[in-house]
Amino acid sequence: MRKRKLIIKDLSCKSISLLVLLLILAFIILPIFWVIITGLKTDTDLAHVPPSYFPSPPTLKNFLYFIDYGALKFAKNSLIITLTTVICVLVLTLPTSYFLSRFRFPGRKIVIGGLVISQMFPGILYLIPYYQLFDALNLINTLSCVTISLVSANFSFSILILFTFIHTIPQEIDESAMIDGCSRFKALIKVIIPAAYPGIIAITIYNIVISWNVFLSAYAYITDDAKMNLQVALAMMESALYNTWGQRMAATTLVALPIIILFYIFQRYLVQGLTAGAVKE
Amino acid sequence: MLLSRYKYLRESIFWFFLFSILIFLILRFFPLVYGFYSSFFKIRLGFGEKEFIGLKNYFEVLSSPKFLYSTFLTIIYTAGSVFLGLVIGFSSALIMNSINWKSKLLRALILAPWVVSPVVAAMSWKFFLDPNFGLFNNIFHNLGIFARTDVVCWLSDKRFALFTCIVTQVWLIFPFMSIMLLAAISSIPKERYEAARVDGASPFQIIFYITLPSISLTLFFLILFGMITCFNMFDLVWVLTRGGPVGSTEVLALYVFRTGLRDFRIGAANATGIIMFLIMLVIGAIYSKIYKPEGVQ
Numbered sequence: 306m307r308k309r310k311l312i313i314k315d316l317s318c319k320s321i322s323l324l325v326l327l328l329i330l331a332f333i334i335l336p337i338f339w340v341i342i343t344g345l346k347t348d349t350d351l352a353h354v355p356p357s358y359f360p361s362p363p364t365l366k367n368f369l370y371f372i373d374y375g376a377l378k379f380a381k382n383s384l385i386i387t388l389t390t391v392i393c394v395l396v397l398t399l400p401t402s403y404f405l406s407r408f409r410f411p412g413r414k415i416v417i418g419g420l421v422i423s424q425m426f427p428g429i430l431y432l433i434p435y436y437q438l439f440d441a442l443n444l445i446n447t448l449s450c451v452t453i454s455l456v457s458a459n460f461s462f463s464i465l466i467l468f469t470f471i472h473t474i475p476q477e478i479d480e481s482a483m484i485d486g487c488s489r490f491k492a493l494i495k496v497i498i499p500a501a502y503p504g505i506i507a508i509t510i511y512n513i514v515i516s517w518n519v520f521l522s523a524y525a526y527i528t529d530d531a532k533m534n535l536q537v538a539l540a541m542m543e544s545a546l547y548n549t550w551g552q553r554m555a556a557t558t559l560v561a562l563p564i565i566i567l568f569y570i571f572q573r574y575l576v577q578g579l580t581a582g583a584v585k586e
Numbered sequence: 587m588l589l590s591r592y593k594y595l596r597e598s599i600f601w602f603f604l605f606s607i608l609i610f611l612i613l614r615f616f617p618l619v620y621g622f623y624s625s626f627f628k629i630r631l632g633f634g635e636k637e638f639i640g641l642k643n644y645f646e647v648l649s650s651p652k653f654l655y656s657t658f659l660t661i662i663y664t665a666g667s668v669f670l671g672l673v674i675g676f677s678s679a680l681i682m683n684s685i686n687w688k689s690k691l692l693r694a695l696i697l698a699p700w701v702v703s704p705v706v707a708a709m710s711w712k713f714f715l716d717p718n719f720g721l722f723n724n725i726f727h728n729l730g731i732f733a734r735t736d737v738v739c740w741l742s743d744k745r746f747a748l749f750t751c752i753v754t755q756v757w758l759i760f761p762f763m764s765i766m767l768l769a770a771i772s773s774i775p776k777e778r779y780e781a782a783r784v785d786g787a788s789p790f791q792i793i794f795y796i797t798l799p800s801i802s803l804t805l806f807f808l809i810l811f812g813m814i815t816c817f818n819m820f821d822l823v824w825v826l827t828r829g830g831p832v833g834s835t836e837v838l839a840l841y842v843f844r845t846g847l848r849d850f851r852i853g854a855a856n857a858t859g860i861i862m863f864l865i866m867l868v869i870g871a872i873y874s875k876i877y878k879p880e881g882v883q
Contacts, residue, residue, distance in 0.1 A: 318789050326681045333698055336714040339721040355724050397606045404603040408594040423614050427818045427866050429839045430859040433846040434621035440631060457613035489599040518703030520821040525847055536705045540825050550719055561706045568701040580769040
């Protein structure tokens with residue numbers, strides 16, 4: 306009797322969770338589905354009210370339109386921003402987090418505390434002061450504005466993630482490398498980087514995602530159309546009335562696609578890196 | 587003795603470390619100090635106008651009804667997004683944890699919006715909810731729930747616009763929450779559940795008395811993470827509504843942007859930023875007390 310009650314309880318529990326799961330999946334997938342489907346529709350198909358659920362016949366015209374619209378130029382700008390940010394962050398943070406992990410020195414706690422606290426600083430707070438500074442330095446309308454603000458935003462988080470990874474590598478390993486005649490920098494390159502590579506991949510992906518997706522600083526500091534990145538170009542497409550929904554949705558798909566592919570390839574590292582760095586229970 | 591204690595001074599990496607910390611101070615702390623300094627001035631860029639006016643900017647901002655309304659909207663936006671994000675993130679983490687067929691596809695689907703940019707999310711949802719061409723209204727129409735004539739304009743209706751922004755924000759933020767919660771939930775020892783089951787606890791009792799207390803630190807971290815993300819969100823709301831209709835979604839980030847870079851009241855915008863910063867500082871102090879990276883004594 307008791308057992309049967311348990312089975313019924315279990316079954317109702319399972320069906321509720323299945324229902325919740327279906328709702329959550331619909332919540333995630335339906336907007337994505339609609340964006341992709343709309344991008345594939347022809348103009349006559351798009352004008353139809355109520356809209357059809359599937360394109361008939363599907364066309365790639367809208368995707369090709371975005372290339373004509375200047376997608377490659379905007380992609381180049383996005384790529385420059387992403388590459389410079391990733392290189393700057395890696396070069397600055399790798400030796401720094403290695404030093405922090407291996408040496409005790411007066412003020413070490415203050416440095417780490419400063420890094421942790423500065424993660425909390427609201428990004429919007431930097432918008433206006435940076436505008437003033439870039440204006441004074443005549444940097445407005447250059448891609449370096451965006452890179453500088455991105456490095457500033459990602460610096461401390463990247464150090465802290467790398468720090469947790471490097472800290473798990475035993476000191477004896479790099480000390481024995483140094484007995485063999487390596488300098489600290491050489492030990493970092495030959496021993497630490499190969500051993501901490503999951504952390505390095507994690508912060509690389511993190512920085513790529515953030516800098517590919519950057520909007521506000523590119524929107525605020527760049528007014529020249531030729532220097533827009535993909536995100537700004539996508540948001541600006543909207544104010545140009547002659548673009549149809551099909552063209553805008555195809556552009557949306559194309560802007561999101563590279564980063565989603567990259568994410569699925571390196572998902573494991575990102576999840577591992579963030580769960581390792583963010584919470585210690 | 588002295589040499590071994592300060593041996594790092596002889597390492598070239600020490601000087602690199604100093605250089606990198608210097609860059610960090612210039613990029614992360616100097617703009618703050620500069621912004622604070624400028625908040626005491628009346629500044630108009632391009633005209634070379636700069637006049638010291640003391641705390642006037644702060645009085646002006648704090649007494650402006652627009653600022654107070656923006657603060658109110660931001661608090662609702664932040665609280666709503668974090669709460670809903672956690673609820674959906676927690677339930678999907680629970681389900682992913684309990685399902686036997688450990689499907690990679692399911693995980694991949696739930697994680698899909700994680701790396702999508704706020705601009706892309708806003709564009710997608712804007713079209714998804716479009717009164718004429720959007721899928722959402724059409725599904726309800728096709729199911730016969732409401733007629734095409736009394737269609738809901740989710741973004742251009744004053745009553746729904748902020749809520750629509752919250753839903754989009756939740757879509758963007760909950761996959762990260764879900765994956766963090768899943769990592770925490772799957773590390774809870776199985777014995778705790780078994781002990782509760784033997785005592786005849788119901789599923790809800792198990793969630794409230796076993797699962798939630800065991801992941802409290804992750805929850806705490808996610809609440810702070812969500813608060814910081816949503817408190818600062820500009821891109822998403824800007825693309826969705828530009829603060830409209832009639833200012834009903836003008837959150838603080840948009841207020842700062844408009845004051846500083848549209849009205850060019852640089853001093854007042856900086857003062858607003860500093861006020862926002864003070865709110866975050868209180869939260870940050872709590873955060874750094876709880877969370878310390880490994881290896882810090």
